[in-house]
Amino acid sequence: MNISGDLNIAVAIREYFDSGHTYEVILDMLKCNRDISISMRTLKTHFKESGLYRRGNYSPLPEVRRAILSELRGPEQLFGYRTMWQVLKQKHKLRVKRDVVMRLLRQLNPQGIALRTRRRFTRRTYHSMGRNYIWHVDGYDKLKPFGLALSGCIDGFSRRLMWLVCGATNNNPAVIAHNYINCVKSLGVIPMRLRTDFGTENGTMAAIQCTLRHAHTDYYAGSSSHSYGSSTGNQRIESWWSYFRRGRSQFWMDFFGDLRDSGNLNGSHEHQCLLRFCFRGVLQKDLDECKGLWNKHRIRPSRLASCPRGIPNELYLLPHRYGSRDCGFAVEERELDVFPEEGLPVGLCGDPNIEEYLQQTVQQNTLQQPQDWELATELYLALKDIAGF
Structure with missing residues (x-):
């Protein structure tokens, strides 16, 4: 062949x-x-x-050094050497030994290494029957003071991120249900169980899950397919948020905090809308990259976990290799079309009036939507001066 x-x-x-x-x-x-x-x-x-080789033909050291320096300018400054090694391979297409990355990070980011060394995380025992046995859904509120809300979902068995979305709110039931329906449509499958906290934003999604499972005959069919619990008990997604805080969101929290402390950002509705308009696309791009890196990284073995080690994408796509099975249930798109998607926020900033004004301002001043956080900062300050917010 x-x-x-x-x-x-x-x-x-x-x-x-x-x-x-x-x-x-x-x-x-x-x-x-x-x-x-x-x-x-x-x-x-x-x-x-x-010409594809696992070893040999390594990239020049100056090129690797430049790539690491470029990553350290953004949220990647929070990465350890394993994650940075993965970024260099997948994002920059560089061939480099992992111990070389470790030595370079010690030289280029000693402060970050010292901070990571002081932090520890204690894991609890977790059990799962296979992929799509249970999805864990939760919102992330650490960026909410700046007007940005995150929603995430993780598969309990494979630890694969099912969605990671930035929006104007994660308290709107229509937004959470929209994320769930989009994910189910792309996979053509619903999980056996869904796990959330007691927030009212999860009500519509829970109702859809139970409705889609009402005709099944297994133990968790119908209303048993969704379960509420405390946030601290939703351990899969909560532990991932802890990883996310260390590896990504701390950068954004510090950056937006500096913007606030400099007097360029306050808690007003206008400022939050303007921030979302400028940064939401950039942050979502960063979240997509974070999701891709996580789903392709290798999870090391743990004596406190019954789930197998491995790469989340492999664990999810090839469960038979790990002595497991798919616990989900097939669903057709026509079954999902009966659920209307209403009440979703409009545009980037979530306010249709401010959205229209900002779009017109951008067009009139020949400004461009930014591709990175530095250009987003320039656009934010420019629009803030023009609009007089």
């Missing part, structure tokens, strides 16, 4: 290779996801012809 002649297969193999999957997993991915069966020898021959 000529793999190189089929561009789609070659691109898929390159993507699996860059994600760090083993050769056996790549063969399994091709067979399960694309119905393509090839031998290990054919795969290795393709790697050799394409």
Whole structure:
């Protein structure tokens, strides 16, 4: 079979290779996801012809150093050497040894290493039957003082992030239900169980989950498919928020805090709308990158966890490799179309009147939507002066 002649297969193999999957997993991915069966020898021959090697041909050290310095300018300054190594491989396409990254971080970010060394997290025992056995949903409020609200969901077995979304609010039931429906539509499956806290924003999503499960006959069918509990008991998503605080959100909290302390941001509705208008797209891009890195990183073994170690994407997509199964239930899109999506915030900032004004101001002054946090800061300060907020 000529793999190189089929561009789609070659691109898929390159993507699996860059994600760090083993050769056996790549063969399994091709067979399960694309119905393509090839031998290990054919795969290795393709790697050799394409110049794909796990070891050797390492990137120049100055280039690696420049890439790390560029990452340390943003929220990635909170990363440890393992995550930074993964970023260099997947984002910058660099070949570098992990111990080299560790040594460079010691030189370039000694303060960050000292901060991470002092922090510890105690894990609790967790049990799950397989993928889609239970999804954990929760909101993240640490950025709410600045007008930005996050919503996330994680699969309990694989620890794969199902969604990670930034919006104007995470207290609106329509917003949380919208995130749930979008995820279910993309997968074509609903979880056996759904776990949330007691917040009223989860009511519509819980009702949809129970409605979709009403015709099933298993132990958790119908109303038993959703369970409320305290936030501290929702351990999968809460432990991930702890990781997120260390690796991402602390940067944004400090940055927006500095913006507030300098007098350029207060708690007014106008300032929060303006901040969302300028930063929401940039923050969502950062969240998408964070989600991708997490779903492709390798979870180390833990004596306090009954779930297997491995890469979240592999654990979720190939549960049979870990002696598990899919506990979810298939759902068709027409079953989801009966749930109307009303009451969703409009635009980037969540206020249609301010949104229209800001869009007109951007067009009249030939300003552009930013692609990174530095350009977003410039746009925010420019619009703040023009609007007189």
